[in-house]
Amino acid sequence: MPILEIHLLQGRTVEKKRMLTSELTKTICRCLEVRPEQVRIIIDEMEHSNFAISGKLISDSSTVKQDQ
Amino acid sequence: MPILEIHLLQGRTVEKKRMLTSELTKTICRCLEVRPEQVRIIIDEMEHSNFAISGKLISDSSTVKQDQ
Amino acid sequence: MPILEIHLLQGRTVEKKRMLTSELTKTICRCLEVRPEQVRIIIDEMEHSNFAISGKLISDSSTVKQDQ
Amino acid sequence: MPILEIHLLQGRTVEKKRMLTSELTKTICRCLEVRPEQVRIIIDEMEHSNFAISGKLISDSSTVKQDQ
Amino acid sequence: MPILEIHLLQGRTVEKKRMLTSELTKTICRCLEVRPEQVRIIIDEMEHSNFAISGKLISDSSTVKQDQ
Amino acid sequence: MPILEIHLLQGRTVEKKRMLTSELTKTICRCLEVRPEQVRIIIDEMEHSNFAISGKLISDSSTVKQDQ
Numbered sequence: 001m002p003i004l005e006i007h008l009l010q011g012r013t014v015e016k017k018r019m020l021t022s023e024l025t026k027t028i029c030r031c032l033e034v035r036p037e038q039v040r041i042i043i044d045e046m047e048h049s050n051f052a053i054s055g056k057l058i059s060d061s062s063t064v065k066q067d068q
Numbered sequence: 069m070p071i072l073e074i075h076l077l078q079g080r081t082v083e084k085k086r087m088l089t090s091e092l093t094k095t096i097c098r099c100l101e102v103r104p105e106q107v108r109i110i111i112d113e114m115e116h117s118n119f120a121i122s123g124k125l126i127s128d129s130s131t132v133k134q135d136q
Numbered sequence: 137m138p139i140l141e142i143h144l145l146q147g148r149t150v151e152k153k154r155m156l157t158s159e160l161t162k163t164i165c166r167c168l169e170v171r172p173e174q175v176r177i178i179i180d181e182m183e184h185s186n187f188a189i190s191g192k193l194i195s196d197s198s199t200v201k202q203d204q
Numbered sequence: 205m206p207i208l209e210i211h212l213l214q215g216r217t218v219e220k221k222r223m224l225t226s227e228l229t230k231t232i233c234r235c236l237e238v239r240p241e242q243v244r245i246i247i248d249e250m251e252h253s254n255f256a257i258s259g260k261l262i263s264d265s266s267t268v269k270q271d272q
Numbered sequence: 273m274p275i276l277e278i279h280l281l282q283g284r285t286v287e288k289k290r291m292l293t294s295e296l297t298k299t300i301c302r303c304l305e306v307r308p309e310q311v312r313i314i315i316d317e318m319e320h321s322n323f324a325i326s327g328k329l330i331s332d333s334s335t336v337k338q339d340q
Numbered sequence: 341m342p343i344l345e346i347h348l349l350q351g352r353t354v355e356k357k358r359m360l361t362s363e364l365t366k367t368i369c370r371c372l373e374v375r376p377e378q379v380r381i382i383i384d385e386m387e388h389s390n391f392a393i394s395g396k397l398i399s400d401s402s403t404v405k406q407d408q
Contacts, residue, residue, distance in 0.1 A: 005345045
């Protein structure tokens with residue numbers, strides 16, 4: 001039953017997303033004692049001009065960008 | 069006033085979305101006794117590589133894909 | 137697979153929510169050609185002091201409150 | 205710590221988003237007494253066929269579209 | 273039309289929320305050229321045991337708590 | 341930078357949430373190559389009458405409840 005939504009900066013490969021959702025599901029199952037088929041994960045990929053930290057778009061910020 | 073957000077796999081036509089939002093609005097008005105102009109609906113279309121069930125991306129899963 | 141999140145003002149009875157989720161699920165199945173077991177609905181009940189229209193909290197606004 | 209998600213119709217320039225996130229961050233810092241580096245803002249840009257008011261897609265509605 | 277959702281730690285007074293939603297609405301209207309009645313704001317108040325930074329619940333973390 | 345929102349049925353202890361957020365953060369850091377201080381996790385606890393699968397509230401459904 002757990003539904004997870006994760007907001008990420010754009011640009012991860014499908015391989016990364018495959019690993020991420022697989023590993024997050026295992027973690028949830030282990031911590032919450034649910035079965036994998038109960039877990040749903042939504043990935044929301046944000047453009048660098050659609051996310052801001054400290055009032056600054058990531059697309060404008062070289063240092064934050066490196067950190068993602 | 070109700071605000072509804074619906075997460076769907078990508079690929080529905082505008083006609084489908086038109087019908088969906090029209091019908092959902094009628095259902096909400098009937099069940100909650102609100103007027104249509106109070107209802108807002110956000111559709112979030114997810115790529116098949118941005119949604120996972122059972123720790124598996126939909127883009128990797130032929131059977132789940134058919135079910136959407 | 138569709139996941140629906142609905143934001144409502146607090147105060148609906150369980151009977152109302154039962155009807156609402158049942159009817160919304162039917163509407164989604166009919167419009168999107170999915171099966172009921174694929175549909176998940178999250179109800180988010182907001183306190184009247186946690187929702188604002190026109191920059192005004194619902195708890196401060198007698199007319200908007202009636203409209204919910 | 206505040207996390208803000210804002211749903212907008214598609215089509216704002218990067219300059220508009222830069223101003224919006226900068227000004228929203230200042231407003232949050234002033235009202236909640238937090239520091240800018242604690243504030244994160246997610247912009248969700250919706251296509252005109254992915255948002256409905258009164259059961260009508262914005263892409264179908266000339267008057268609502270002008271109002272955004 | 274803009275819909276804004278803001279996630280905050282629990283504990284702000286109604287006066288604070290009144291000011292916050294009023295000021296955020298003004299900021300949005302000014303930056304996006306929309307009218308106040310088009311703006312909706314949802315406040316999501318999180319318990320200190322329902323928010324984590326650096327893998328640590330706020331309720332477990334004295335320094336982060338002060339910063340909110 | 342990743343922001344994760346997880347929707348759960350109500351009733352987990354603080355110890356469970358502590359373990360969950362700690363483990364999810366480690367998983368995200370390992371998979372996405374980010375540092376722990378960049379990760380934020382929001383837990384949304386839903387009442388059993390505020391979540392529905394197959395058009396049925398969890399509070400009405402003995403079998404689904406056991407599965408959470």
